[in-house]
Amino acid sequence: MANPMEDEWLWGWDPAPGIVSVWAEPDGRAFVWRRTREGGGLVREDVRFRPWLLLSSLDDLTHLGPQLRPEREGPAPRRVTWEELEGPGALRYLVRADDGRALAAAVLHGASRRLGRALGHVRDLDPNTALSMPPEEQYLIASGRTYFRDLRFDELRRLQFDLETTGLDPERDRIFLVALRDPDGGTEVLDARGGGDADEADLLRRLVERIRFHDPDVIENHNLHGFDLPFLARRAKLLDVPLGMGRAGAPGLRQRPASRGAAVGRTPGRSEAMRRARYTVPGRELIDTMDAVLRHDFSARDLPGHGLKVVARHLGIAGPEREYIPGAKVYEVFQKDPERVRRYASDDVKEAAGLAHLLGGAAFALARMAPRRYERLADAGPATGVLDPLLVRAYLRAGAALPAHEEGDGTSHSGAALHLFATGVARHVVKADVASLYPSLMRQYRIGPKRDRLGVLLALVDRLVDQRLAAKAKAKAAPAGSPERHTHEALSAAMKIVVNSAYGYLGAVGLTRFSDVHAANEVTRRGREVLALLCRELARRGVTLLEADTDGVYFAVPEDWRELDERRVVSEVAALLPPRVKLEFDGRYAAMLSHEPKNYALLPYQGPLILRGVAFRSSRAEPFGEDFLRRALTCLLAGDIPGVRDAYVSTVMALRRRQVPTFDVSSRVRLTKTPSQYLAIRERRRELPYEAMLAGGRKDWALGERVRVYRAVGGRAGLLPDPEDDAEGVPGSDARDYDVEYYVRLLKDTFAARLVRALKPEDFATVFDDPGQPSLFAPLLTNARPVLTVVLDPRTVEPAPGEDVSRTSSS
Template sequence: MEDEWLWGWDPTPGIVSVWAEPDGRAFVWRRLPGSGTLVREDVRFRPWLLLSSLEDLEHLGERLRPEHEGPAPHRVTYQELEGSGALRYVVRANDGRALNAAVLHGAAQRLGRPIGHLRELGPNAVLAPPPEEQYLIASGRTYFRELGFDDLHRLQFDLETTGLEPDRDRIFLVALRDPEGRTEVLEAHGDGNAAEAALLQRLVARIRAVDPDVIENHNLHGFDLPFLARRAQRLGVPLALGRAGAPGLRQRPASRGATPGRDSAGRASDPMRRSRYTVPGRELIDTLDAVLRHDFAARELPGHGLKAVARHLGLAGPEREHIPGARVYEVYRSDPERVRRYARDDVTEAAGVARMLGGAAFALARMAPRRYERLADAGPATGVLDPLLVRAYVRAGAALPAHEEGDGTPHSGAALHLFATGVARHVVKADVASLYPSLMREYRIGPRRDRLGVLLALVDRLVEQRLAAKARARAAAPGSPERHTHEALSAAMKIVVNSAYGYLGAVGLTRFADVHAANEVTRRGREVLALLCRELAQRGVTLLEADTDGVYFAVPEDWREADERRVVSEVAALLPPRVHLEFDGRYAAMLSHEPKNYALQPYDGPLVLRGVAFRSSRAEPFGEDFLRRALRLLLEGDIPGVREVYVTTVTALRRRAVPTLEVTARVRLTKTPAQYLATRGRRRELTYEAVLASGRTHWATGEHVRIYRAVGGRAGLLPDPDADDNTGAVSDPRDYDIDFYVRLLRETFAARLVRGLTPEDFAAVFADPGQPSLFAPSLTQARPILTVLNEGILPLPLGEGGG
């Protein structure tokens, strides 16, 4: 039963896409394992809803019958589920639209007012999954059984446009990469509407000829598909991109994507509402989702744009063509071959990012009863665990509980201890692997209302099978499809396992939330963390920082790696059986700045930065560059070297030797033009003033721009070279406010080093080089410092001297 809860029960292999209609028709596309042949199945299913009561269907009279009497035309059947849950009736019909209409009619009669949509009845009265999920939950099927990621037929396409506004700009070139890895470029032959329309028709024909299972690109749902849909609408070109049904892209709600429409003035009709596109038979995957998911866990990417990610992941070749986005069309008119290379590089890199980071979503689709494209942008709690739990309860014939708002009990936070700040040498990290899920398993802590114990059963199975997947990955050849598949499966399982605790604490958001159970997990977590910290300290180490992810500590200089591993193993043996403490790394030095904000220098390899103090998407590049160079020198103990880096940077700013791009901050626009203009008279904001000063009067919420402070307090705007749309640096005005950026360097970036220096040394290192002092202290004997904090000391438990 537990395996059915996790994987479904129908063994049908090779499903690559499912499309279901509310009228009970489902279309299933499969690639036969081994041959790769694509087949399509047209099947019928009975659409269904979960209701808390049959009251809104009583008007059907004799047409409402128990499920055991069987289906019939125009009949609605019901099955009462067992247990005390609020959603206790599964109602089914041959046509989902008729079923929904019947419920809405009855609800309108009961409430005495029109009801336009089932969601108006609330989540405790009705649960209505999308048709595909109804089909997958009822059938027990899931995507991709017996397939590897490389078995999918994946196509990437990328638009090159004359500008960012689809109502006035146009598409002049499209790059494609087919499932075999071949790239091609389609171009408009001329400047008019007819030429662009012909280009879009060739694009549609090419996609249909290649017939991919998956279409991918970076920012696909934020730029390419919305732009393509708008241009096709204006030009009257049917976008027959799907494998069945009416031509055209369809929209579905989403938390991140494009605004769904614009009014007559070109403004977003509802800037707070987002949507994504979908078509029958193909999965539309935005690699930006995989990048965001990866960076949420790893916190290592320099940015989220395709080019920045590709460089970081080693996917960008040495011959990669670079063109500032705003100049692409200009360059195309004089050197089209250069733009063709640029566009081909884009789709090649998008394919690489999808393969390297997209495996987790692929593996999730093997488990959860949702379309692959929905799992790619879903949160792990409501997007993955909820469908798994619903399927388990429906399969078991058990009623589902209603959402509860909670009893007012606050959710206690995770344990976090900062024991020391400053620079420590010979640092070790001991990792507590998935502490909270491990405690849930060890002490059987699950949601009170999960009477089937599904959540704990899923966590148990996932932990066990993740270990097996990791072992299979290690046994497979490096770089092989088998290794990639098993690594992706392991990563997906980790995502779901680690979300189980968050699911518990999300009161009012998840169906089985239980703040008391979540607080018991955190209580146990604090006990375990206190135990391992005390035991480590008793073995002669200096504790630096500890939280639910692990502990950093410094060891004596004469210790070797064997001593470090021995201590970790000794302490690990004292922890509860399912809580695993692992040796996770050793570092030459660490700067501990604030909780969860630190810099690590490995014995070999690049500097590692963690926390918003050291890594921020808004940080000015010149400051980040200074900080990295200064941190490396500080961790080596070279204080005069830190001073030299500071003086060099200040001098470069004052000589305007720093490019303007290096002083810009990358910020996200969160207000529409109308919203900002409504408050501009009371409060002016540099970001929006920069956009307005550039001559722009329209922009989209969610757009990123690079701004800076120019001389005289003016606001400046530069296009973002890492943006994956048509923006980019055009010129370098070098008109930034020098004094402002010198202050920013000292007060923001240099301040990150304050914990590693005495006050006197800090003042000397970051003294203004333009105002030399006759009494400046020598830095030749200066050394980094480490300060042990009393507030980091862990209390002893009762019975060991505690009060």
């Protein structure tokens, strides 16, 4: 039976329905927009709340004298009240005032006098002496309200807009076109009516007018915070155009700190890390679909990239008539064929809407639980971004003091269990999934942090696991490729990330308020026991184990087994596990290449090749190599070794004939040195990415900037412009001046090397012999077969020192 208090910890306690946005000011004003049950109309509530802080002591407020009074005496104008929370926690004084700025100023005044130095913000205090949260979170925690009660995802009014610009620098380039998709699904395109400042300013005013006219709850686009909003904000400031995009008040776009977003205050050559920020407006939630894509790929690991067009194609959102134009060519094409660019921009906002629909369910679900703005939960980390607000709300609801961060007693956090049993190619492969093993063990054995005396973390894990399993079941029941399946998969993935973060939360000593490395290590110990039992019992039933970790087990079955036999074995072993640990049949495959732990390729009985791990999928990998790997692996897993040879030879010959586009030999890299840092070491060590920047005339760049580079003839470094758009299949002009033999060597030494465990040494040498210098005595490949090498005996899990348990067989 559900515990009402525990339900409040997860869902809040105020049943106010239909909240679509909350905006709060430090002075205690809060504005709440809700959609009504009757016809979905919009209402705004203007309410007052009392801003609050959590303190470990009242010492920094004693200077207030009689203005400081106990909460039980009731609030009064210009008074600060305090309430002592029960229990042993360090943060035990809840202080409130009518105005949050005055409250913070009073605390900082006392702290500055105590410490003998000036303090500018409550965040400058030791987190073990003060806890401050944004005004919206203060309001939501105090009120027990959450977003979206009684609302479905599709009931929100969502608007997508996308800018087309003459270049990437808002200091000198312009916005010449904006595409919008309104909440009812219609698209429109706004053009600048000329090339001057007045024309661009008029375009921005019309954009703001259309947003206000359609009055969306949510504004979305792909890379909204990384490009569109910072570019728009800068152009509006230069042109003196107010961006009144919100639902209340005069301010336009405001900024808030974030881990991923626009680089604010960027100065070329600065050595310190760039300050990151995101934009926000009253009454609307600004959602970047890039966050949903990154969250999905963190769990699924199946996306070929993160750009809008490549993801839209992968997920089946892109239409057959989709217009493609290289990013660097859009303005040039517009001057010759404006209708083509209008179609292109309209397709962009349609695809952004499609992405939001398929993958946005995760953040939507989190906003129903956690006391944060929807837009903040869209880019929040699962531990400090989701679990922390839930824990704070629960403790304050119970009137309980919060513990301080502890640095621990020196005990190290033991690693997760991971076993590689065999490498090479196996046939007739099954995956058995362990659903959220560590959280399930926390539930089974009631393992939680010792300082969480209310048991909040375990209660949250209980309910979140139930949420995840329900979403996963709905996803499996929905038709393959359907929007329903994608929506439930996104929700399941989000719940999995948050639930699994509970284990990481335990082990994050000094970083999370309820960390407990001893509890985390007990979970790990139990996990190793379960995984060892699972593996031994599967092996006893005649399967060949390939890989096992906390997510599940891959194993190969005898050739004469049917799917019924595979499911029977999984069911038998599942029955031997602790009750809350669920082992499920999760898929069957024609073949698998096991390369390294968590790096493998799967060939389904039907459908495309599946690649997992950085050995096969990496944002830095050259596309020509990944294309070769896909072709070669498809042949390898089908047992066609001559086909692998053909894939290698055709790639080498295409390189030597310069039939491979330059983009396909380039690598996308992140710049981790400033110009001054690189120039200081340049004489001692030259590095391709920075040499490419300098050769391309780029003397200034920002830390964290990603660029696409390649090795050109003569040892030169080459730089490709506009990497994201080129990556989406529409490159511009191409000099093809790359160093051919360097990339031939790279093909063999890096990409072909991923197949070394699948072949006998003599077969590997023959398959990847240089086609320009063939061996006179190379053996024939007609009878060559992939091999599987057992490297760990599942009966022991940890082989005895010096024991040789490997054996090789044809597969």
